Amino acid sequence: MRNGVLVSTRTALAGATGNALVMGVAEVSTPLGWVLLPGLLGVSTRPRVAALISAWAAVLLAASVVVPVVPGHRAEPWALGVSVASLAAVPLLAWARRRREDRAVARVPAPRDVAVFTMPAGTGRAALAVCRAPGEVAAAVPLRRGGLRVLLGMAHGATLARPEHTRALESAFRDEALRGGGSLPGIAGALDDLVRDIAPGGYLAATLVEVSPEGRVTLLRCGGPDATAHAGDGTRPVGLPDAGPLGLTGTATSVAEAPARARRLALAPAAGPHRPTEEALRAPRAADAVVALTRRPGDRRRTGPALVVDLPPDPPA
Structure with a gap:
């Protein structure tokens, strides 16, 4: 009998999308601004959903770099590397949380x-x-x-x-x-x-x-x-x-x-x-x-x- 998750898939995807829009309009270019909220949302849900959220956040991040209608995420290799590594870690953290719950x-x-x-x-x-x-x-x-x-x-x-x-x-x-x-x-x-x-x-x-x-x-x-x-x-x-x-x-x-x-x-x-x-x-x-x-x-x-x-x-x- 599995425990309930804290955040639904729809809410998490909407949150990641809204965060990207706000970061772009506010001209926030630091990796922390683009990754922190999607990461928190992903960790609070199931591992498969966390992977989906990370992938969607990465797409939004890439779009802000490739199509810079408004200033978006920094394009420097170090900034992109930090964001990619952070988003890749989200499903692993969600999986670790679920493992702790399942042992309980x-x-x-x-x-x-x-x-x-x-x-x-x-x-x-x-x-x-x-x-x-x-x-x-x-x-x-x-x-x-x-x-x-x-x-x-x-x-x-x-x-x-x-x-x-x-x-x-x-x-x-x-x-x-x-x-x-x-x-x-x-x-x-x-x-x-x-x-x-x-x-x-x-x-x-x-x-x-x-x-x-x-x-x-x-x-x-x-x-x-x-x-x-x-x-x-x-x-x-x-x-x-x-x-x-x-x-x-x-x-x-x-x-x-x-x-x-x-x-x-x-x-x-x-x-x-x-x-x-x-x-x-x-x-x-x-x-x-x-x-x-x-x-x-x-x-x-x-x-x-x-x-x-x-x-x-x-x-x-």
Whole structure:
């Protein structure tokens, strides 16, 4: 499960083009002025798109030299060499960034009918299971210093449950989750608007989860599954307040915190106080627990998505 990119292809190409126009009109001839913005845009997107942006920026740069309608990039060999080397490095830097992100989210072995991904979650680890049943919506976004944001839900309505629309919801969540200063209510509000735009008659029953770098877990329930907490004294539902599904009711303005003593937190359509969840939450690994949560009692089919967050014990005082 790949992370969302910070800049879209269209935005990056438009930015590179606008930068070239501004540099030409302003008669800026230094390599830094022509290369800096395309380089920043390229590093903030996928490696293939970064290569496209670099190539387009090089074309604009060459055009400013060959057809000097307005003063453009310097034609001296040293200046051209600096710009070419800088643009060539952009795809490599984007590739290195993507490699770091991919190492943070790893797919682990699991049964054929479920995909399981593990990732850092504050001071612990988390596992996300996706069965790709109709209407499933699931996305995980690792943040800086080990933070994590996760969306789990089910899209209801023939239009909203289409694969292209569930993917659009996941992509929108990734984009919003990566925005600096964003909050769970803010993300829920953006998803609520998108649901209403895509399918006015549909709705998304979802729960949003955030794990801080220090391991504090906050949740926002919008018609989605409740959380189940496991600690040394047993397993019990968290009892999250429910603001109602996205697309049907106004979004919540406050979040709830997971119990401080919880050492494992689970969210899944099958989550609850019944025996399978008790057994799942006692599994040695989060990946094993999340696979067990996708199996409903008495039903051979799997239903997702499901999330398990393992939090280590508090350090001794």
